[in-house]
Amino acid sequence: MKIGNLDLGHKPLLLAPMEDVTDSPFRTICRRKGANIVYTEFISSEAIIRDSDQAMHKMDFSEKERPFGVQIFGGREEAMDGAARIAESNNPDVVDINFGCPVYKIVKKGAGSACLKDMGLMERMAGSVVDAVENKPVTVKTRLGWDYRTIKIQEAALMLQDLGVKALTVHARTRNQKYKGDAQWQWLKKLKNTPGLEIPVIGNGDVTTPQDAKRMFDETGVDGVMIGRGAIGNPWIFERAHHYIETGELLPEPTVDDRIELCADQLRRSVDHHGERYGVIIMKKHYGQYLKGVRNSRQLRAAIMEEKEMQPILDLLFQFKDQKMYAEAS
Ligand SMILES: Cc1cc2nc3c(=O)[nH]c(=O)nc-3n(C[C@H](O)[C@H](O)[C@H](O)COP(=O)(O)O)c2cc1C
Known part of the structure; x- marks a missing residue:
């Protein structure tokens, strides 16, 4: 085209x-x-x-x-x-x-x-x-x-x-x-x-x-x-x-780890582009979809929404990922 x-x-x-x-x-x-x-x-x-x-x-x-x-x-x-x-x-x-x-x-x-x-x-x-x-x-x-x-x-x-x-x-x-x-x-x-x-x-x-x-x-x-x-x-x-x-072949869906890593990547870019305050605010439109259907992510989302700076959000995301909290029984 x-x-x-x-x-x-x-x-x-x-x-x-x-x-x-x-x-x-x-x-x-x-x-x-x-x-x-x-x-x-x-x-x-x-x-x-x-x-x-x-x-x-x-x-x-x-x-x-x-x-x-x-x-x-x-x-x-x-x-x-x-x-x-x-x-x-x-x-x-x-x-x-x-x-x-x-x-x-x-x-x-x-x-x-x-x-x-x-x-x-x-x-x-x-x-x-x-x-x-x-x-x-x-x-x-x-x-x-x-x-x-x-x-x-x-x-x-x-x-x-x-x-x-x-x-x-x-x-x-x-x-x-x-x-x-x-x-x-x-x-x-x-x-x-x-x-x-x-x-x-x-x-x-x-x-x-x-x-x-x-x-x-x-x-x-x-x-x-x-x-x-x-x-x-x-x-x-x-x-x-x-x-x-x-x-005609359907590739697998991204894993939870993939989703969290890309979400973190976007957050870093967002802060880099818009500055910390607005960069963090604008990302709020994206977390719900990055974490959609992920087990135990409700509390993570709520905690992220409270934060005003990037680093605590990255810490929450990577703690969730590294401790495989999405694999725990809910
Ligand atoms: C949050 C949001 C913001 C949008 N803003 C614009 C916009 O700025 N310009 C535009 O042409 N369409 C805008 N749209 C419409 C989308 O470009 C698209 O036409 C619409 O969502 C239908 O496509 P979809 O079913 O793939 O979402 C917006 C849609 C959404 C959900």
Whole structure:
């Protein structure tokens, strides 16, 4: 699959943008574990043009993450134009536009999934970004539509292709579904079969196992599969899904020791990247998933959540691992 000139190989697996989750440390780990491209969380175009420290920090990345995309959102053409130029000057591989965020406070400003209600708005926003970005491919991530009655994803895809958008990711839910109900993969197949649609379509929604990833490719014909929640605390999903798609063989799940070591590795990177205070806070989104299903981990999780510094958390994690507390009768 190619996004413009960027070749992501056959049946690529993409790490989904996720607010407060897909920071540079997590993206680096996911790339190492086989994600073919990774994205920043969505970054406000208004914050970017204001030169907000927080927004600029969200755009920081290391060379090890490449290929890497910056995702921006907004409801004003001038802000999207300016933010897209600044994002490009930061030298990512892709600039991605968020037309999918369902959150009310974003939508009411005409940003995120508001564009699903107003194709003219989508056209103007995407057009301003495509015009502003000179040398990098522009991509879009969106949902099926605003609600079931108004799904216009095929029309939207053709319009975006005409504007010069180089790939389209679709979370196969409507805005009104938010995260509820199953993702409607049948729409991905319809989209892939749209006459005249040539840009790659990346499917997204409810891929949490290697088998799901293969099934999404097989059932819908999408060019790439994007994984969000299924990668949190589980970056192995990328290498395990690649292996399963290539060979039909399911690699074993990571051991508890593997999980604790990778969790500790991410914590160290997180503190290195964000500083001790925020680095420790942001990791709180990840422990539950790294330790999911691990026997006797409830107390460990509770103890970790109380800590404000890295070293006591590392001590707790390694004590649990080295003393094999997960093997004790509960
Ligand atoms: C915590 C969280 C934060 C998210 N933040 C973003 C975001 O910043 N930009 C975006 O396009 N989608 C965002 N999403 C949506 C995901 O990228 C993805 O489309 C959705 O979770 C469905 O994929 P999944 O079933 O593989 O998780 C977020 C989802 C979650 C769970």
